Amino acid sequence: MTDPIRITYREAVKQAIREALQADPRVFLMGEDVGKYGGCFAVSKGLLDEFGEERIRDTPLSESAFVGAGIGAALGGMRPIVEVMTVNFSLLALDQIVNTAATLCHMSGGQFPVPVVIRMATGAGRQLAAQHSHSLEAWYAHVPGLRVIEPATIDDARGVLRASLACPDPVVIFEPISLYNMEGELTDAATSVRLDGARVHRPGHDVTLVTYGASLWRCVAAAETLAGEGIDAEIVDLRSLRPLDDATILASVRKTRRAVIVDEGWRTGSLAAEIGLRIVEQGFYDLDAPIARVCTEEVPIPYPKHLEDAALPGPERIVATVRRLFSDAQ
Amino acid sequence: MSGLPPGLTRERGLHLLREMLRIRQFEDRCAELYGAGHIRGFLHLCDGEEAIAVGVMQVLGPDDAVVSTYREHGHALARGIAMGPLMAELYGKRTGCSGGRGGSMHIFDATTRFYGGNAIVGGGLPLAVGLALADKMRGRPNVAACFFGEGAAAEGEFHESMNLAALWKLPVLFLCENNLYAMGTALARSESQTDIQAKAAAYGVRAAAVDGMDVFAVESAVRDAADHARAGRGPVLLELRTYRLRAHSMFDTQLYRDKAEVDEWRKRGPLTTLTTALKAAGLMTEDDFQRLLRESDAEVRAAVQFATDAEWEPVEALARHVHAEEVAP
Numbered sequence: 001m002t003d004p005i006r007i008t009y010r011e012a013v014k015q016a017i018r019e020a021l022q023a024d025p026r027v028f029l030m031g032e033d034v035g036k037y038g039g040c041f042a043v044s045k046g047l048l049d050e051f052g053e054e055r056i057r058d059t060p061l062s063e064s065a066f067v068g069a070g071i072g073a074a075l076g077g078m079r080p081i082v083e084v085m086t087v088n089f090s091l092l093a094l095d096q097i098v099n100t101a102a103t104l105c106h107m108s109g110g111q112f113p114v115p116v117v118i119r120m121a122t123g124a125g126r127q128l129a130a131q132h133s134h135s136l137e138a139w140y141a142h143v144p145g146l147r148v149i150e151p152a153t154i155d156d157a158r159g160v161l162r163a164s165l166a167c168p169d170p171v172v173i174f175e176p177i178s179l180y181n182m183e184g185e186l187t188d189a190a191t192s193v194r195l196d197g198a199r200v201h202r203p204g205h206d207v208t209l210v211t212y213g214a215s216l217w218r219c220v221a222a223a224e225t226l227a228g229e230g231i232d233a234e235i236v237d238l239r240s241l242r243p244l245d246d247a248t249i250l251a252s253v254r255k256t257r258r259a260v261i262v263d264e265g266w267r268t269g270s271l272a273a274e275i276g277l278r279i280v281e282q283g284f285y286d287l288d289a290p291i292a293r294v295c296t297e298e299v300p301i302p303y304p305k306h307l308e309d310a311a312l313p314g315p316e317r318i319v320a321t322v323r324r325l326f327s328d329a330q
Numbered sequence: 331m332s333g334l335p336p337g338l339t340r341e342r343g344l345h346l347l348r349e350m351l352r353i354r355q356f357e358d359r360c361a362e363l364y365g366a367g368h369i370r371g372f373l374h375l376c377d378g379e380e381a382i383a384v385g386v387m388q389v390l391g392p393d394d395a396v397v398s399t400y401r402e403h404g405h406a407l408a409r410g411i412a413m414g415p416l417m418a419e420l421y422g423k424r425t426g427c428s429g430g431r432g433g434s435m436h437i438f439d440a441t442t443r444f445y446g447g448n449a450i451v452g453g454g455l456p457l458a459v460g461l462a463l464a465d466k467m468r469g470r471p472n473v474a475a476c477f478f479g480e481g482a483a484a485e486g487e488f489h490e491s492m493n494l495a496a497l498w499k500l501p502v503l504f505l506c507e508n509n510l511y512a513m514g515t516a517l518a519r520s521e522s523q524t525d526i527q528a529k530a531a532a533y534g535v536r537a538a539a540v541d542g543m544d545v546f547a548v549e550s551a552v553r554d555a556a557d558h559a560r561a562g563r564g565p566v567l568l569e570l571r572t573y574r575l576r577a578h579s580m581f582d583t584q585l586y587r588d589k590a591e592v593d594e595w596r597k598r599g600p601l602t603t604l605t606t607a608l609k610a611a612g613l614m615t616e617d618d619f620q621r622l623l624r625e626s627d628a629e630v631r632a633a634v635q636f637a638t639d640a641e642w643e644p645v646e647a648l649a650r651h652v653h654a655e656e657v658a659p
Contacts, residue, residue, distance in 0.1 A: 060497065062491075062493065068453075069457075069463055072474075076461045076464025107438065108446070109426070109427075111439070112445065147653075
């Protein structure tokens, strides 16, 4: 056991990329501004000098072409890490991700798995307004053939890339924009991250908060407030959005008998809706209260701070929703 | 066709004709089998475009990669995918070359590096760029041959891929089969610049227009292009001018073109012109021709039998291949 060190989420991702490049000559990074600029969010700063132009490739602003080229390079025996600046821009590459990466293995009868890793930043919280604040993870999680991951902790940010590159399937990794500056302890747990498992982030007895990504920390703040009121919340960090780890979710809900899903996606057609119904299908008779959810308000994310905060599933809304579960039961 | 090349041998001439005949006989049978309900979904035939498939494949080596479109039976056969598994794929049987899951539009074959069979117009171009990138990074002297129709030239993926391949000097052969109609929309109704090969100039990509009805012209142009790409001098765009003599798919009533136009092009059909030229040059007798017909007919019969005899994938295997079955390293 080595002593934990304090680093940022950004640095954790960078360390993971560096380690992957050192470990496997088939690995390379490509995307918009990953080289000379150092990455839109400075994740790849310095890697161009360290690894050179062949392996740190600046691309044109051609999301469809360079994501598709990543898929092709994966088919050709490489292990590309494709960085799409943000989920918003990834919509320009949806054809390649949904029509090609997700289908090729199946359509070819298993002859052509696509071991590509596609990273993109996601989410709101930095006053970047409507076109730069989407949380569209649910769209990708809808698609069979893809694996969808969203690390919320330093350990997961550090560990998920190794597992993704070892996976023969296309993996989409979402990195919350609002977490890049977050500092935390890097521990040995980073070396054993898996792609399919949720994790109990905070154990508790009275209510389960099911969440992922930046909302994990909203739930942590809410749980502290609730603890002061005598409500002991358990937090399940999904980590993997496809496949969903039903077993961990249900084990927690059976214990606490109450569930609130906290999701930065819009409510309609959300992951929260999917998770809620899975709980109903598998755990309805274990519930002591109706399932509730806290999602982003159904508006394009506005620019001013007070309106952006009001749109997002913040700690106050989470606390209020949990309180209601207990007061309604009385 | 502008005539036979000087020094053409009888053996070579018959080989090229045989390759094209196989495609035509196979697809004519497919149309019948579609009518009989054995083949379903979309079925796109390449009648009139056989010289392109055959001409291109004379040049490619076994390690080169091929990316194709939904109109790819000709490419697949000329590439060397066995006719039995190809027909079984059209039937949706488990012994099909894609395990029966792809059908007519999604022919895949790892042994010949045949990467589909893409039903999204323009969708295969970025893939070919990536395959070429991988080969270049791994120091392999291969090219990626990418087929697409002229309709794809209107897609962003065409322009993005041309730029990226040129920027990184990747060995991609962009092979545009210009058959003048994007489904039912004539080229002049959809493109401000109808000279497809001229678009390459904007990206500094070498380009040429080629008579796609002439197998010798196709082979010669592709050989030059492959030499250029293999030498590390970047991608090439070839606009192979051709014509689709049958409907776009089995649902197409062809309201968008005159029968007279089709008849006029049919006179230039690559099988017709090559047959006539070989006979006129004394390289093939009528007996030779009849023998070729019998041979390819026998191959098609055997393929149909193979497909008919093949088993269906059990329903229990429905979810197979959604994810890779190989064990992660």
